[in-house]
Every structure is written in structure tokens, then in C-alpha cells.
Amino acid sequence: MWRYLIPVALFVTLVWFFARGLYLDPGYVPSPFVGKPAPAFSLPKLKDPAARLERSDIVGELALVNVWATWCIGCQQEHAFLVQLASSAGLPIYGLNWKDDRSQALRWLEQLGDPYVASGFDASGDTAIDWGVYGAPETFLLAPDGTVLYKHLSPLTREIWSREFLPRIAAVRGE
Amino acid sequence: MLPLLGLPVMAVEDRTPFADAVLEQRYQALIRETRCLVCQNQTIADSNAPLAADLRRQIRQQVADGASDADIVNYLVTRYGDFVLYRPPMKPTTWLLWSGPALLVLIGLLVFARVIYVRSRQPLDEEPA
DSSP, X not given: OHHHHHXXXXXXXXXXXXXXXXXXXXXXXXXXXXXXXXXXXXXXXXXXXXXXXEHHHHOSSOEEEEEEOTTXXXXXXXXXXXXXXXXXXXXXXXXXXXXXXXXXXXXXXXXXXXXOSEEEEESSSHHHHHTTOOSSSEEXXXXXXXXXXXXXXXXXXXXXXXXXXXXXXXXXXXX | OXXXXXXXXXXXXXXXXXXXXXXXXHHHHHHTSBBOSSSTTSBTTTOOOHHHHHXXXXXXXXXXXXXXXXXHHHHHHHHHOGGGBSSOOOSGGGHHHHHHHHHHHHHHHHHHHXXXXXXXXXXXXXXXX
């Protein structure tokens, strides 16, 4: 009896792992910052290089930090939705403009609309590394105390917004 | 095919080596242990993704500033998690990962030994005439 049962059990276990592996996304690397304070940063503002955008400017209320660049195709896909969110979501969206060209980035915002309260201009990419960014677009949801509640990787859509962001926002607002 | 043979192995290197051979060796070892998250089956030593170049620059800077290997690994892991390391660290969630191959070999040997033992106790069949 056992001599048949053991191989069958091993086989079923292997199949279970393989089947699960089929549905995992290897491109998705969970952020170690979820549940931890958002990293400090200080960047020149995209629209006003003399002024700076810092962590203290974005904590205090629920906020989104969106990593974007004009070279990023996914950012183009989600941009219209971000513009919608800016007027309807009831929370500020900050931009982290990652390794971009300033004049191109400004033109992009002019042409497609600017959903951001402010964007930090990260020319070197060092701030993006501090935030564990590895592929734009990435969107962080920050709690009022600056804790990272969630990080989404890939273009935002209404469906993702309702499924991943709204419940977390409602939980913080106590709704 | 022929022109390819002439390409240097370190095609993506973008800097002058450290003057100090010890620092250079530590830098080389570190970038060979660090995964490029954009192209996940490459180390940042092999990858020419912009993020890999940024990470090399960071590691180079930190080595030059006198950070220890542990400091630098810690810097990477706090930002990108254990996945950034090519060799996953030994901890309870990875014990099976590290011991799995040895366990499988052991199971194989046990089965093999048992089969040999059982067969050795069976009388030999007579050769058909």
C-alpha cells in the first residue's frame, strides 16, 4: 500500500507547487517598506527647481506618491486615470519624477494634465533607490503618520484602485 | 558570429577600477551577489539596465566611503528585500530551500539502499534454458 501512496503523495505535492507557480508573477517583488515609515527624501521640485519637496511636506494626511517618467510607457497609460483621481479621490498625489528630462517632463504635464500637488525631480535616481523603486509606474499609499500602507506596481486602473486602494483608505478614515 | 568573440566579458562596466585592489575585489564581489530587479536573472554586474547602473554607482560610492559589506547588503535589503540577494539568506522560511536538494539526495539513497537490500535477499531466478 505505502509503496504506491508515497510516490502519489509526492507527485500531488509537486503538482500543487507547480500549479501555484504558474499563477505567481515573478515580476512582482513585495516592498519591504509596507508597514514601515516612508523613507526621508529631499528633492528639487520639477516645476520650481529652487524649491524643494521633502518627506515632511507629504506626511500629515493620507497621500499617494506616484513614480513616473516620460520614458515610461505604463505611466502614459495610467496618466488619464491619475488626473481623474486628483479631482475625485480626496487625497493629494505627489510625483516622483524618476531619471527624466526636465523640459520633457514639464511638456508632458502641460499636454496631458498635471495630477500632482508637486513632483520631486530625481535626476540621479538615488531617491528612487531609497524608496526601493525598480520599475515605473509605482504608486505608494501613505498613512497620515507617513507609514507606507501599500505599494502598487504597474499602471493604475479604476479596478485596481477600487480593489487595492479604497479598502485601505476606508480603513484609515474609519469608514 | 566572429565579431562577437571579441567582446569583453565585462561589457557593462562603466568606471575606472579602484586603486586599492582589496576595495576593487569587494566591489566586484558585491555586484556579483546583487540581483538586478529589472532583469531578474542577471546580477547588477551583468546588467546594463539603468537601475543596475545606479545601484553599481551607489555600491561603489559606499565601498569608497568605507562602508562594510554587511552595511551595503543591509542597505540593499532594507530597500528591495531579500530578493535582491542572489543567495537567499538562511532563515526559517528558507530552511527547506537550502536543505531541499540534500534531503532529496538522502531520500533517493534510502530508496536505493532499500531496493538493493530487498533484491539481495531474493533467490536468483534460474536462467531460462
